[in-house]
Amino acid sequence: MKTKLATLVVVLLIGANTVFAAEKTEKIVVKGNCSMCEKRIEKVVQEIDGVKKADWDKTTKKLKVTFEDTKTDADKIEIAIAKVGHDTPNHKTDNEVYNGLPDCCKYRENAKTH
Numbered sequence: 001m002k003t004k005l006a007t008l009v010v011v012l013l014i015g016a017n018t019v020f021a022a023e024k025t026e027k028i029v030v031k032g033n034c035s036m037c038e039k040r041i042e043k044v045v046q047e048i049d050g051v052k053k054a055d056w057d058k059t060t061k062k063l064k065v066t067f068e069d070t071k072t073d074a075d076k077i078e079i080a081i082a083k084v085g086h087d088t089p090n091h092k093t094d095n096e097v098y099n100g101l102p103d104c105c106k107y108r109e110n111a112k113t114h
């Protein structure tokens with residue numbers, strides 16, 4: 001009997017979570033240059049659990065991302081982007097990762113002249 005009650009509570013909690021899971025859309029400035037950057041950024045963001053849509057614009061340098069806010073958040077998204085080589089307002093890419101980017105993707109001013 002206790003087990004049944006526990007199961008019921010769990011089912012109710014999961015149900016409530018689904019009902020209240022809000023989709024959130026945020027715009028995050030992500031540094032980058034070209035369509036290769038666009039693919040890299042969108043790919044890594046789309047792989048994050050909870051992300052529904054990701055669209056980075058190479059002209060405005062803005063990433064528009066839609067996600068379930070119970071599963072992920074803007075900070076996690078920024079961390080994932082920084083890991084593949086693109087600076088965000090709160091998370092910067094390690095120099096080592098940055099230096100590994102193709103030349104056309106190097107967006108830092110001082111690094112362009114080498």
Ligand SMILES: [Cu+2]
Pocket residue numbers: 032033034035036037038104105106
């Ligand atoms: Cu690029």
